[in-house]
Amino acid sequence: MPEDRTSPHPPTRDIPLSTRHRWRAYWIAVSVAALTILDLTKVNVALPSIEAALNAGPTELQLVVSGYILTFGLVLVPAGRLGDQRSRRVLFLVGLSLFLVTSLACALAPTTSVLLTARLLQGVAAGIQMPQVLGLVQQLFQGKERGRAFGLFGATIGIATALGPTLGGLLIALGGDTDGWRLIFWINIPLVLIVIVLAAWLLPNTRTASHRALDLDPVGVILFGLTIIALMWPFLFTTGSPDDDPRRWWLLVASVVFAAAFVFWERRYAERGRMPLMPFSIFALGSYRNGVLISTAYFAAVPAMFLLGTLFLQGGLGLEPVFAGMVTIGFAVASAWSSWVGGTLVTRIGRPLVVAGILGMVAAAGALALVALTTPPAWTPWAMAAVMVVGGFAGGLVISPNQTLTLADIPVSSGGVAGSVGQLGQRIGTAVGTAIALALFYATVYREQGDRDPLVVFHDAYATGMIAVGVFLGLALIVGVADLAGRARHGSQTP
Numbered sequence: 001m002p003e004d005r006t007s008p009h010p011p012t013r014d015i016p017l018s019t020r021h022r023w024r025a026y027w028i029a030v031s032v033a034a035l036t037i038l039d040l041t042k043v044n045v046a047l048p049s050i051e052a053a054l055n056a057g058p059t060e061l062q063l064v065v066s067g068y069i070l071t072f073g074l075v076l077v078p079a080g081r082l083g084d085q086r087s088r089r090v091l092f093l094v095g096l097s098l099f100l101v102t103s104l105a106c107a108l109a110p111t112t113s114v115l116l117t118a119r120l121l122q123g124v125a126a127g128i129q130m131p132q133v134l135g136l137v138q139q140l141f142q143g144k145e146r147g148r149a150f151g152l153f154g155a156t157i158g159i160a161t162a163l164g165p166t167l168g169g170l171l172i173a174l175g176g177d178t179d180g181w182r183l184i185f186w187i188n189i190p191l192v193l194i195v196i197v198l199a200a201w202l203l204p205n206t207r208t209a210s211h212r213a214l215d216l217d218p219v220g221v222i223l224f225g226l227t228i229i230a231l232m233w234p235f236l237f238t239t240g241s242p243d244d245d246p247r248r249w250w251l252l253v254a255s256v257v258f259a260a261a262f263v264f265w266e267r268r269y270a271e272r273g274r275m276p277l278m279p280f281s282i283f284a285l286g287s288y289r290n291g292v293l294i295s296t297a298y299f300a301a302v303p304a305m306f307l308l309g310t311l312f313l314q315g316g317l318g319l320e321p322v323f324a325g326m327v328t329i330g331f332a333v334a335s336a337w338s339s340w341v342g343g344t345l346v347t348r349i350g351r352p353l354v355v356a357g358i359l360g361m362v363a364a365a366g367a368l369a370l371v372a373l374t375t376p377p378a379w380t381p382w383a384m385a386a387v388m389v390v391g392g393f394a395g396g397l398v399i400s401p402n403q404t405l406t407l408a409d410i411p412v413s414s415g416g417v418a419g420s421v422g423q424l425g426q427r428i429g430t431a432v433g434t435a436i437a438l439a440l441f442y443a444t445v446y447r448e449q450g451d452r453d454p455l456v457v458f459h460d461a462y463a464t465g466m467i468a469v470g471v472f473l474g475l476a477l478i479v480g481v482a483d484l485a486g487r488a489r490h491g492s493q494t495p
């Protein structure tokens with residue numbers, strides 16, 4: 001929105017910070033992101049324990065994970081918009097406080113209904129926090145320093161994503177099969193309290209105050225929310241069971257209608273001189289548009305790959321949750337290192353670095369399926385763990401370099417919204433990719449179980465589910481190559 005130079009109250013502006021203050025703010029923000037993502041992945045291994053303790057049904061168990069993703073995605077863009085207009089520091093504290101309360105509610109939940117309600121609100125808290133992280137990094141750093149910042153950010157997120165199942169398995173082992181799942185939420189309490197204290201004490205204000213009225217586009221928020229709910233709902237309730245209700249797919253038609261209404265409203269809102277919830281002009285930037293598409297396809301593949309591996313190792317090979325989770329440790333360590341390396345190289349190499357990482361992930365996904373099918377069961381976890389190291393190195397070259405390239409041309413004033421849309425793409429990708437992979441996996445189990453050897457059934461189910469992983473990685477590769485071609489035509493490979 002154009003600046004009103006006649007107003008006695010200046011608009012919100014960035015406050016210059018010293019290098020020490022910038023990096024201090026950065027590490028607090030990254031800690032918040034790590035807590036948010038960790039809670040997304042460590043709960044997966046707790047579902048059998050929750051089922052036993054609370055007598056939860058399949059749909060309720062699905063919602064424990066997918067409900068968090070849904071509300072996370074719903075809040076991202078409005079929270080990013082609010083952060084761009086007001087104080088990210090305040091929103092950090094609001095999100096962390098809500099995350100603390102909801103974690104406590106999850107840990108103490110006496111029934112499945114209470115647990116589900118708390119998880120939905122916990123997703124809201126995560127959706128408030130995450131846009132502020134990306135908006136803050138976008139605001140504080142430029143050029144090569146931004147590449148290094150996103151490299152460290154990618155390393156932290158890679159560790160949190162891959163170590164989540166291992167941490168969850170360890171906590172279940174410590175707490176026992178019945179109540180071990182509660183420790184997964186109890187551990188949030190001291191961690192979040194520490195981050196709240198650090199944020200309140202050390203996180204500086206990065207904006208001057210503005211007395212302008214908030215412009216949150218409430219009609220746009222409602223239409224956006226309806227679009228996301230209608231889009232994600234069918235996938236969140238896809239389990240691969242023959243009992244899945246086929247009528248759920250009609251909601252995709254509703255999502256198209258709501259999306260069309262949202263676009264129409266946003267354009268009319270902008271024409272009236274107001275600030276729309278989503279500035280569609282950012283999608284005119286090829287670097288941003290292609291980066292969001294790559295991250296959406298990538299996150300449709302990789303979380304599904306982790307989940308399929310956990311299901312195969314526990315159901316097919318009989319591994320305990322903690323040992324099944326340990327298979328991903330190599331991925332976490334390797335991706336942490338390569339994310340940092342990628343962050344330092346991306347300003348020189350550009351998109352080819354991301355394409356190379358995607359190619360490596362395609363090779364790793366194929367190798368995982370191959371070793372799962374061909375190695376003796378006693379050696380399969382070790383072989384998969386070795387492949388995970390290679391995959392982790394490749395994956396680290398995708399996440400943080402792609403984040404840097406995606407936001408390279410975005411104005412700082414739109415950093416929160418732009419980062420939120422990218423995160424929303426990742427959450428939608430995770431929901432869609434996981435649903436399709438699980439549907440293929442469980443449909444194979446339902447179809448083949450009976451007289452066949454259970455190990456053979458799980459071999460087939462894992463291989464079938466991994467087809468979806470390969471397809472999504474292939475889509476990411478196609479977009480990456482197309483982006484390379486576009487940059488070559490314009491004579492640019494770097495941000």
